[in-house]
Amino acid sequence: MNKNRILLRSAITFLLIWLVILISYEVTHVYGAAKKVELDLPKFGTRIHAGIDHLELKTIKFKKVIKLDGWAYINKHNAESQSTYIVLYSQNNQYIFDSQKVIRNDLPAALNNDNDRVENAGLTSLIDMTRVKPGSYQIGFYIMNNDSNEFTLSNMSINKSKVGIEFKENVNTKHNIKIQKANSKVQANLEEVSQNNGEIRFKGWIFIEGKSLEGAKVYIVLKNRDKEIIFDTEPQFRKDVTKYFGGVQDYDKSGFISNISKVDLGKGKYQIGVYIVNGDARGMYWSEESIGEE
Known part of the structure; x- marks a missing residue:
């Protein structure tokens, strides 16, 4: 009898712990958030053609996240076979996040490009900024397309401080x-x-x-x-x-x-x-x- 009570209490305790973990996960986890990856960045390249269409700071489940929409591809490469990553770049820290492909049928006409399958160059990424240390980061794109790996930086920066997060277009020197x-x-x-x-x-x-x-x-x-x-x-x-x-x-x-x-x-x-x-x-x-x- 005592053995059964012990087993019952253990089962209840296990279920309570599991429930607490599940609730904690649901409260804090941002569904759809970009995965942080570890990759070696190549030297800066000049063949990436890219644009940021929309940057938005949002609060989801008490976390500050950035919604980035845009497009990127390597010039004279088929965009259908590429993987694109968003890079937050500073001299001291670099963070690389994956992105989700978005079909953009407007891009071939907008970019005057019917050769590189650029309708596959659209992307979106939801970046959890709680995983990023305070600092100023230039937004970049890293593209892997078969044997070609290219990395470039945009003219947009993200500044994270104790006060908050802001976007800024870089000023040329x-x-x-x-x-x-x-x-x-x-x-x-x-x-x-x-x-x-x-x-x-x-x-x-x-x-x-x-x-x-x-x-x-x-x-x-x-x-x-x-x-x-x-x-x-x-x-x-x-x-x-x-x-x-x-x-x-x-x-x-x-x-x-x-x-x-x-x-x-x-x-x-x-x-x-x-x-x-x-x-x-x-x-x-x-x-x-x-x-x-x-």
Whole structure:
């Protein structure tokens, strides 16, 4: 009899412990959260074409999570066979999370790409930020596609502190380079000059006629009578530019984007230029637009 009571109590105790564990799991577990993985990141590459369409900070079961929607693929690779990971990158810490594939039938037309099966490049990821140490992290993409592994960083960052979590578009830095006289003809267009929250965005495309864009560097040049200020840019894939110029030469890497702080400018009116360097070839494009006030 005593033995049966002991067995019954043990069974009840086991069930209570199991119930507590189950309740605790249900209360704290975020269903659909991305899995944190351990992978060795390759060196930064230039062949990933990617975009972040939506970033949202949410609270689910008392946890701060980030919902990221976007797309990414390796240029000239079939996106159907790829695995894509989201990287939170800083000098001290790197976190890699998996993502779920989302079929995006809008992408082939939007990216002007019917060759890479980019409708398979859509992705979504729900990142549990309780697993991430405080700090500033640049958002990156790591893609594994058969024998090709590529890693790149976006121009968006996540800042986690005791105060909270915020998103920020990275500001490009000033460069102390000397602008040399152009020796090559360029084709270029500055499509966007916009201002928001103390920052100025420049977006467009440029290439040196008859020269590959491999290894090219592009800078924004702001010039007036007193000084010249130079900023770096981030590359953007522009298959539409290649198509516009007949598709004979590859101008996919001709796009650029740059975000700068108004604080770096000070007072004055500036002419806007785009400077491209590729080996010994140099080209300059001056826009009719200007920024600032006299």
